[in-house]
Amino acid sequence: MAVLTVLEYPDLRLRTRASAVTTVDDAVRQLIDDLFETMYAASGIGLAASQVDVHERIMVLDISATKDEPRCFINPEILAQQGSASSDEGCLSVPGVTEPVNRATKIRIRALDRDGRSFELEAEDLLAVCIQHEMDHLDGKLLVDYLSELKRLRIKKKALKQRKRAPMDAPTTKPAY
Ligand code: NI
Numbered sequence: 032m033a034v035l036t037v038l039e040y041p042d043l044r045l046r047t048r049a050s051a052v053t054t055v056d057d058a059v060r061q062l063i064d065d066l067f068e069t070m071y072a073a074s075g076i077g078l079a080a081s082q083v084d085v086h087e088r089i090m091v092l093d094i095s096a097t098k099d100e101p102r103c104f105i106n107p108e109i110l111a112q113q114g115s116a117s118s119d120e121g122c123l124s125v126p127g128v129t130e131p132v133n134r135a136t137k138i139r140i141r142a143l144d145r146d147g148r149s150f151e152l153e154a155e156d157l158l159a160v161c162i163q164h165e166m167d168h169l170d171g172k173l174l175v176d177y178l179s180e181l182k183r184l185r186i187k188k189k190a191l192k193q194r195k196r197a198p199m200d201a202p203t204t205k206p207a208y
Contacts, residue, residue, distance in 0.1 A: 032068045035083040039194070040125045041187050046171040049079075049086040052105050055147030059089065063103050063145055066091045070208075071098060075123045077161045077208030079168030082124050090165035092208065094157050104142035107166055110151070111139040118160055121207035122174045127193075128186055132177045134163045164208050 038045050052059060062085060070078040070091055077092035091103045114136030121129045137155040140162060144150055154162055167173065175183045 032064045034072045035065050035069045037069065037073060037078070037082050037123050038084055040122075040173055040175060040190055042124075044084050045081060045124055045168070045173060047081060047086045048171045049081050049088045049169040052087050052089060052143070055105060055143055055145065059087075059105065060145050062087075062089060063091060066103075067093075067101055070123075073123050073207070075208050076157075076206045077165045078123060079165045081168045081171070088169050090162075090169065092158075092161050092165060094161055094206075103145055104140070104162070104165075105144070105147075107140050107142040107162070107169075109138055109140050109163075109166070113137045118157075120160065120164060120174055122164070123207045124168075125174050125186065125190070126207070128174065130174060130178055130182075132160075132164075132174065134160050138162065161208050 062080060066078050066080060066083065066089065069083060070093070076094045077090065080087050080089040088106045089103070090107065091101065093101045112135035115133055116136045117131045117133045119129050120132045136159060138159045139151060139153050141149060141151045175186055
């Protein structure tokens with residue numbers, strides 16, 4: 032397993048639309064293991080392959096406090112959604128930023144597991160939010176896209192400045208994904 036480098040906004044590679052996985056093989060399982068290791072190392076609660084510059088529709092998450100409920104989703108699709116609520120979100124690719132985002136509160140999704148088997152899941156609250164956030168990554172969409180132009184610009188400027196000063200040091204205090 033390996034801790035991979037997480038791309039940070041405004042890196043344009045984060046804007047790539049990921050392709051569907053056609054075969055769930057050992058290479059995919061290796062990537063899933065690496066995604067988990069990278070996510071846990073960064074104290075994140077979710078990570079999409081897009082964030083480590085692999086543009087395949089794969090994402091992992093673990094929203095448990097004890098960090099022992101790993102979930103992975105391959106080719107996830109939303110079958111149904113309901114409700115709408117705003118909650119604070121962070122993102123490992125936008126370190127140091129926490130902003131409210133409006134999302135469906137309850138979703139039903141279908142995906143493949145690490146053995147390539149199809150499954151469906153009903154999720155609500157944080158799990159639903161996290162899944163929607165990671166699915167955005169697979170489409171090249173980021174947390175900052177939900178903010179005003181002005182706010183986005185401010186975050187971009189700050190990110191570029193911080194990267195120049197301390198490329199590896201980007202503290203995140205809130206759960207990020
Ligand atoms: Ni994120």
